[in-house]
Amino acid sequence: MSASTPQITIPADLLPADGRFGCGPSKVRPEAVEALAAVGGSYLGTSHRQEPVRYMVSRLRNGLAELFALPDGYEIMLGNGGSTVFWDIATFGLIEHRSLHASFGEFSSKFAAASAAAPFLDAPVVVTSEPGTHPDVLADPTVDAYALTHNETSTGVAMQLARPEGATDGQLVLVDATSAAGGLRFDPTQTDVYYFAPQKCLASDGGLWLAAVSPAAIERIERIGASDRWIPESLSLTTALDNSRKDQTYNTPALATVFLAVQQVEWINDNGGLHWAASRCDRSADTIYGWADKSEYATPFVADDAKRSHVVATIDLDGSIDAGTLCKVLRANGIVDTEAYRKLGRNQIRIALFPAIDPDDVAALTACIDHVVEQLG
Numbered sequence: 001m002s003a004s005t006p007q008i009t010i011p012a013d014l015l016p017a018d019g020r021f022g023c024g025p026s027k028v029r030p031e032a033v034e035a036l037a038a039v040g041g042s043y044l045g046t047s048h049r050q051e052p053v054r055y056m057v058s059r060l061r062n063g064l065a066e067l068f069a070l071p072d073g074y075e076i077m078l079g080n081g082g083s084t085v086f087w088d089i090a091t092f093g094l095i096e097h098r099s100l101h102a103s104f105g106e107f108s109s110k111f112a113a114a115s116a117a118a119p120f121l122d123a124p125v126v127v128t129s130e131p132g133t134h135p136d137v138l139a140d141p142t143v144d145a146y147a148l149t150h151n152e153t154s155t156g157v158a159m160q161l162a163r164p165e166g167a168t169d170g171q172l173v174l175v176d177a178t179s180a181a182g183g184l185r186f187d188p189t190q191t192d193v194y195y196f197a198p199q200k201c202l203a204s205d206g207g208l209w210l211a212a213v214s215p216a217a218i219e220r221i222e223r224i225g226a227s228d229r230w231i232p233e234s235l236s237l238t239t240a241l242d243n244s245r246k247d248q249t250y251n252t253p254a255l256a257t258v259f260l261a262v263q264q265v266e267w268i269n270d271n272g273g274l275h276w277a278a279s280r281c282d283r284s285a286d287t288i289y290g291w292a293d294k295s296e297y298a299t300p301f302v303a304d305d306a307k308r309s310h311v312v313a314t315i316d317l318d319g320s321i322d323a324g325t326l327c328k329v330l331r332a333n334g335i336v337d338t339e340a341y342r343k344l345g346r347n348q349i350r351i352a353l354f355p356a357i358d359p360d361d362v363a364a365l366t367a368c369i370d371h372v373v374e375q376l377g
């Protein structure tokens with residue numbers, strides 16, 4: 001703690017049971033870590049080509065298919081590199097000539113940039129909107145892929161997923177669901193590639209990408225894979241598809257990441273599935289936005305209620321309270337990662353409401369913030 005951070009001790013009875021509110025890596029449930037420790041001698045440190053690890057990968061693929069209620073013909077694929085690497089993978093293996101991107105924050109703008117930089121693709125169509133909103137996406141006959149983002153983690157804006165009205169069969173809908181998958185409801189038939197990484201709603205660690213892919217996406221992957229486009233092997237979706245179908249990855253995955261993701265997916269499925277997890281996030285969202293609406297110094301950043309994310313809440317603070325100081329005091333009291341997304345440059349806090357985070361802890365957090373603000377006076 002720096003000398004300039006005010007010395008404020010939050011009373012123990014106000015503190016949340018768990019102080020992790022970051023948007024990724026985010027809270028890993030202690031039960032999942034205990035389960036990992038229990039297989040420390042039999043699963044960790046064993047070959048990813050042998051049955052114990054392949055069985056874990058199959059549980060992850062089957063568990064996700066159940067969680068999303070995937071229609072027949074959809075498959076779960078996986079590989080190494082996380083969502084950022086998946087943008088490069090998609091640029092190589094999913095966009096045929098030209099993509100359209102809804103760009104409304106840090107993450108959605110990055111996929112647009114990856115596609116724009118590819119020498120073998122036409123310049124993408126990029127539709128933008130102000131931070132704290134998302135653009136409406138209209139069908140465009142000149143593109144073969146629409147890139148949407150289910151939850152823009154940098155601003156706390158969530159988008160209802162739907163194929164653009166008038167989109168044709170040959171146009172794929174690619175959705176960055178990194179911070180949404182497992183916490184927000186969606187209709188998989190409205191998507192062709194719903195991709196994510198497990199360090200957010202799946203309460204695991206980073207480094208892996210996962211994707212639910214439609215038959216049309218598989219057809220596209222195979223067609224581009226068979227074309228004369230140069231694709232680095234480690235970024236090849238045909239190679240990833242072959243390996244995924246064998247419950248493997250092209251190169252070595254982090255076994256702990258796979259295991260922890262399975263713990264979270266099965267925990268959600270055993271408790272009632274996506275509806276249960278999303279309802280938990282709804283409860284946390286009601287708590288934090290309700291608190292901000294009533295507060296004299298806090299206001300939800302996203303003005304349109306329908307676009308306010310139920311997995312990542314962004315809350316603006318009145319100029320009289322310095323968000324940076326508030327976050328430092330919280331951190332000194334064991335409440336971590338409430339800082340806003342740096343590049344947004346607002347006097348703001350950002351709170352993850354992922355399924356692993358107890359809605360009661362979100363309520364406790366609001367009481368802690370009120371306490372600190374009162375003390376800062």
Ligand SMILES: *Cc1c(COP(=O)(O)O)cnc(C)c1O
Pocket residue numbers: 024081082083084085107108149151152153176177178179197206207
């Ligand atoms: C976190 C995040 C990413 C980046 O994920 P990595 O696994 O770190 O590459 C991409 N998109 C969204 C929406 C995210 O929240």
